[in-house]
Amino acid sequence: MAPGSEQATLAEGQRTHPLTSVVLGLGWSAAALVGIVSTLFQNGGLDAWGVFGLPAAAAGGLVVGSIIGWLSWRFTTFVIDDGEARVDSGILWKKSRRVPFERLQSVDIHEPLVARVFGLAELHLDSAGGSESRTTVRYLTLARSNELRALLLRRAHAATTGEVLAYDGPPGAAAPPPFEAQAIEVVAEVPPSRVVVGTLLSLDLAGAVIVAVGALVASIWFAAPVAALGGVVGAGFWAFQIVGRRVLDQWGYRLSRVEHGLRIERGLLSRTSETVPFDRVQGVAVVEPIIWRQLGWRRVLVSVAGTAGKGDAKDQDQAATVLPIADPQLAQRVVDLLVPGAMEEIADRRRSSGASWIFAPIGWRYRWIGVDDVAVVSRHGWITRRTSIVPHRKNQSVAVEQGPLQRRLGVASVAVHSPDGPVDVGGPHLERAQAFAVAAEASRLSRTSAAQASMRSGSSS
Amino acid sequence: MADPFDPDDAGWTAISPRLATARLLIGSLVTLVVLVLADGVLAIVVATTTVPAWWLAVPAVIALLVVGWLAWWAPRNRRSWGYREQEEELVVRSGVTFRRVVSVPYGRMQFVDLQAGPLARRLGFTSLSLHTASTRTASTVPGVPHDEALRLRLRLTELGESRGAGL
Numbered sequence: 001m002a003p004g005s006e007q008a009t010l011a012e013g014q015r016t017h018p019l020t021s022v023v024l025g026l027g028w029s030a031a032a033l034v035g036i037v038s039t040l041f042q043n044g045g046l047d048a049w050g051v052f053g054l055p056a057a058a059a060g061g062l063v064v065g066s067i068i069g070w071l072s073w074r075f076t077t078f079v080i081d082d083g084e085a086r087v088d089s090g091i092l093w094k095k096s097r098r099v100p101f102e103r104l105q106s107v108d109i110h111e112p113l114v115a116r117v118f119g120l121a122e123l124h125l126d127s128a129g130g131s132e133s134r135t136t137v138r139y140l141t142l143a144r145s146n147e148l149r150a151l152l153l154r155r156a157h158a159a160t161t162g163e164v165l166a167y168d169g170p171p172g173a174a175a176p177p178p179f180e181a182q183a184i185e186v187v188a189e190v191p192p193s194r195v196v197v198g199t200l201l202s203l204d205l206a207g208a209v210i211v212a213v214g215a216l217v218a219s220i221w222f223a224a225p226v227a228a229l230g231g232v233v234g235a236g237f238w239a240f241q242i243v244g245r246r247v248l249d250q251w252g253y254r255l256s257r258v259e260h261g262l263r264i265e266r267g268l269l270s271r272t273s274e275t276v277p278f279d280r281v282q283g284v285a286v287v288e289p290i291i292w293r294q295l296g297w298r299r300v301l302v303s304v305a306g307t308a309g310k311g312d313a314k315d316q317d318q319a320a321t322v323l324p325i326a327d328p329q330l331a332q333r334v335v336d337l338l339v340p341g342a343m344e345e346i347a348d349r350r351r352s353s354g355a356s357w358i359f360a361p362i363g364w365r366y367r368w369i370g371v372d373d374v375a376v377v378s379r380h381g382w383i384t385r386r387t388s389i390v391p392h393r394k395n396q397s398v399a400v401e402q403g404p405l406q407r408r409l410g411v412a413s414v415a416v417h418s419p420d421g422p423v424d425v426g427g428p429h430l431e432r433a434q435a436f437a438v439a440a441e442a443s444r445l446s447r448t449s450a451a452q453a454s455m456r457s458g459s460s461s
Numbered sequence: 462m463a464d465p466f467d468p469d470d471a472g473w474t475a476i477s478p479r480l481a482t483a484r485l486l487i488g489s490l491v492t493l494v495v496l497v498l499a500d501g502v503l504a505i506v507v508a509t510t511t512v513p514a515w516w517l518a519v520p521a522v523i524a525l526l527v528v529g530w531l532a533w534w535a536p537r538n539r540r541s542w543g544y545r546e547q548e549e550e551l552v553v554r555s556g557v558t559f560r561r562v563v564s565v566p567y568g569r570m571q572f573v574d575l576q577a578g579p580l581a582r583r584l585g586f587t588s589l590s591l592h593t594a595s596t597r598t599a600s601t602v603p604g605v606p607h608d609e610a611l612r613l614r615l616r617l618t619e620l621g622e623s624r625g626a627g628l
Binding site: 401403417418420 | 549562
């Protein structure tokens with residue numbers, strides 16, 4: 001690589017692709033059009049304007065939208081130099097967003113439908129923490145986006161070397177190899193048919209179908225056909241939305257290994273390409289809904305620092321998905337890539353005490369927590385089974401808790417604290433002595449692994 | 462450690478007894494204000510309607526019960542708090558009814574906060590919170606004597622720096 005030349009081209013502010021004005025213009029035009037038409041209708045102006053009303057409104061919207069689009073493109077520039085990435089924008093109110101490389105968590109490429117039609121994409125620069133942590137550069141050609149992503153990630157990696165551990169190379173290796181923009185290896189490709197079948201067998205869909213059938217039966221029982229229509233249409237729409245959204249999102253799903261991370265590419269209409277850097281992985285969860293379990297299918301989720309706290313639990317699960325549907329071997333392989341050496345099944349399991357049945361009459365049989373050399377693993381749930389894995393290096397703290405009823409039953413709960421995300425390791429209602437034993441073990445391993453990690457990074461820098 | 466939940470177990474650094482005093486003081490004050498307000502309203506009711514005057518005693522009895530419970534609870538809760546500086550980690554325990562023991566390795570601490578209100582400053586204690594990358598650590602030790610809190614923070618930051626593995 002020749003850093004000098006890259007710098008020279010990017011040190012001064014660059015414009016995004018000229019077609020950006022058209023894409024943004026279309027967006028604004030649509031908004032303007034809706035505005036103008038609704039005012040027309042409200043004023044009853046359609047009669048006065050007659051046949052010319054709508055075309056005039058459309059033309060007006062297009063003109064206004066295009067002007068705004070062109071202006072906002074004209075006033076946006078971005079800079080990528082030695083120490084930072086910066087985006088300046090705003091027509092009247094200037095806005096300048098600066099992202100220091102050492103704070104850069106990940107760079108994603110997103111192709112929204114309209115931009116994709118023009119062969120354009122946007123870059124998302126994610127830094128840790130806060131709701132305003134995402135910086136967007138829109139729009140660039142896809143090739144240019146890939147090029148810039150490679151450049152940004154290389155810079156970010158350089159800014160943090162010494163701290164960042166590359167699992168692929170031997171510890172203490174020389175300077176990291178130049179960042180490869182292209183994938184090293186394709187780990188998994190999920191065919192659309194599988195996503196469709198998986199979604200058809202999912203619990204949400206089952207719920208929607210049950211509601212629809214229930215509504216139908218109820219309406220026949222009470223002889224109220226209108227209510228039936230409402231219920232069936234509502235539930236049908238719900239089901240359609242579930243299937244549609246998931247299938248559109250996960251169409252052409254491809255997981256590949258790149259330098260220092262995994263790359264996820266997905267989407268039918270809007271395509272997204274995200275990278276999960278290995279050293280930001282805080283934990284992994286494997287989710288097996290009851291219907292999928294019969295077929296041996298599961299979903300793999302990952303918890304990455306800085307991405308939590310957006311949307312509800314369901315949205316978070318969606319955002320954290322690494323592998324939407326997979327068989328056990330593939331899932332185990334991906335888990336192993338994310339947390340090297342981690343096993344989903346641990347032989348040494350501490351199960352919840354039978355005395356705790358009162359807290360979960362059925363569920364208590366299915367709960368366990370275990371500690372091995374690499375990670376703390378726990379499992380719970382009998383309808384949807386969830387196995388959570390937190391590597392010792394990422395374990396932040398360990399707690400043992402006991403309420404009054406638990407005290408009477410002689411049980412206590414262990415919780416392993418990892419950064420917020422879909423991964424939640426804990427052993428509820430273990431026998432008291434066992435709870436303390438697990439906590440002590442997890443705590444001890446978390447300290448020794450941290451000491452090893454800091455020694456390794458110390459020797460490599 | 463023998464029994465981490467045992468409040469009489471030696472080896473745990475206790476927190477300032479003045480925390481109990483402060484809590485009792487503030488609790489009693491709030492109760493008094495509520496009592497005065499309630500009796501004020503009741504006095505108007507008694508004066509304007511046929512409600513018997515002994516009703517005025519009801520809030521007073523409740524207030525007495527509340528203060529009595531506070532006087533029992535505050536020292537008990539204070540005694541349940543404790544921490545232990547071990548070689549590689551800080552262990553914090555708390556709670557009588559709902560008990561909790563958290564162990565936080567020094568290397569995982571992101572920052573340490575001290576916080577003291579006007580009354581706490583007067584009585585010379587501070588609350589100390591430990592923050593790791595996980596919000597669930599949620600470890601705040603109330604009522605650490607001021608000088609001890611400063612010492613502990615310095616020590617924790619030093620240890621955190623030398624052992625830090627960060628995220």
